Amino acid sequence: xxxxxxxxxxxxxxxxxxxxxxxxxxxxxxxxxxxxxxxxxxxxxxxxxxxxxxxxxxxxxxxxxxxxxxxxxxxxxxxxxxxxxxxxxx
Amino acid sequence: xxxxxxxxxxxxxxxxxxxxxxxxxxxxxxxxxxxxxxxxxxxxxxxxxxxxxxxxxxxxxxxxxxxxxxxxxxxxxxxxxxxxxxxxxxxxxxxxxxxxxxxxxxxxxxxxxxxxxxxxxxxxxxxxxxxxxxxxxxxxxxxxxxxxxxxxxxxxxxxxxxxxxxxxxxxxxxxxxxxxxxxxxxxxxxxxxxxxxxxxxxxxxxxxxxxxxxxxxxxxxxxxxxxxxxxxxxxxxxxxxxxxxxxxxxxxxxxxxxxxxx
Numbered sequence: 114x115x116x117x118x119x120x121x122x123x124x125x126x127x128x129x130x131x132x133x134x135x136x137x138x139x140x141x142x143x144x145x146x147x148x149x150x151x152x153x154x155x156x157x158x159x160x161x162x163x164x165x166x167x168x169x170x171x172x173x174x175x176x177x178x179x180x181x182x183x184x185x186x187x188x189x190x191x192x193x194x195x196x197x198x199x200x201x202x203x
Numbered sequence: 204x205x206x207x208x209x210x211x212x213x214x215x216x217x218x219x220x221x222x223x224x225x226x227x228x229x230x231x232x233x234x235x236x237x238x239x240x241x242x243x244x245x246x247x248x249x250x251x252x253x254x255x256x257x258x259x260x261x262x263x264x265x266x267x268x269x270x271x272x273x274x275x276x277x278x279x280x281x282x283x284x285x286x287x288x289x290x291x292x293x294x295x296x297x298x299x300x301x302x303x304x305x306x307x308x309x310x311x312x313x314x315x316x317x318x319x320x321x322x323x324x325x326x327x328x329x330x331x332x333x334x335x336x337x338x339x340x341x342x343x344x345x346x347x348x349x350x351x352x353x354x355x356x357x358x359x360x361x362x363x364x365x366x367x368x369x370x371x372x373x374x375x376x377x378x379x380x381x382x383x384x385x386x387x388x389x390x391x392x393x394x395x396x397x398x399x400x401x402x403x404x405x406x407x408x409x410x411x412x413x414x415x416x417x418x419x420x421x422x423x424x425x426x427x428x429x430x431x432x433x434x435x436x437x438x439x440x441x442x443x444x445x446x447x448x449x450x451x452x453x454x455x456x457x458x459x460x461x462x463x464x465x
Binding site: 121125183 | 382417
């Protein structure tokens, strides 16, 4: 699974940067085409939900998705053959 | 199914300001709804007027956007006409506590089988930041430029006294607890009232020293105090901070309810 921010919905309130226990979200620096500074992802492969959602069959943490007022955060299945990066923090 | 299936994708992004907590409450409500496994045809969302009351427009089920303060009156009508429907009411604090105050206490008294989610942003957000009955003492708004002098309504105590079956209060920071509370509200027969304190960065936060969205969320996080702890402090005779936000399930009882199929 892959963590995705929907740039068409995000309004740049940066609430996700506050709640993520892994601090994956960082406040963005550049405004996008709509003039909104969307948060950046810092090594999103660390997200526990991305790695273990399929194994456990349920959403594990999901705080960013729940608190996002604009419904802009979701997890996507990787396309077959897409390169994936794995990083596990102990 | 996930909560995203209940959203009207073509209507998004919604009109709420950046950082408005109403979107978070929609997420929590839809997550709880998803756990219940209700059908889309059997669920109805009702709302009055205000920022919070725009919410049913983004949900795929049938919905009613009614007159100011009368959401509960319309919801009562729906429930009485067809008790098989699951009726959920989204309202704001100005809608429920100010103009709809009488409908609110009588709906609690009748104990109709509704679930009311009140998004309390402590101000009239949509009309430009006028003080509402839940504006805390000392808070600035356009109608109270020197600080509100009136004591605020405690909606949860009001609902408990009027006779609701399930009463709970959480904030938009406590998303997991809010989801659980809404879920319990759906399961409880009779009137369930869930108050969700939400941040209003544009009209409340800007005037009350919460310049960033995160400041107000941080305030909810640091000033929220559980009901159990308040009871314990009272027993021990210790003081409770004035600005504490009491969170938790206030009432869970089994009074005879109206509109429940036996």
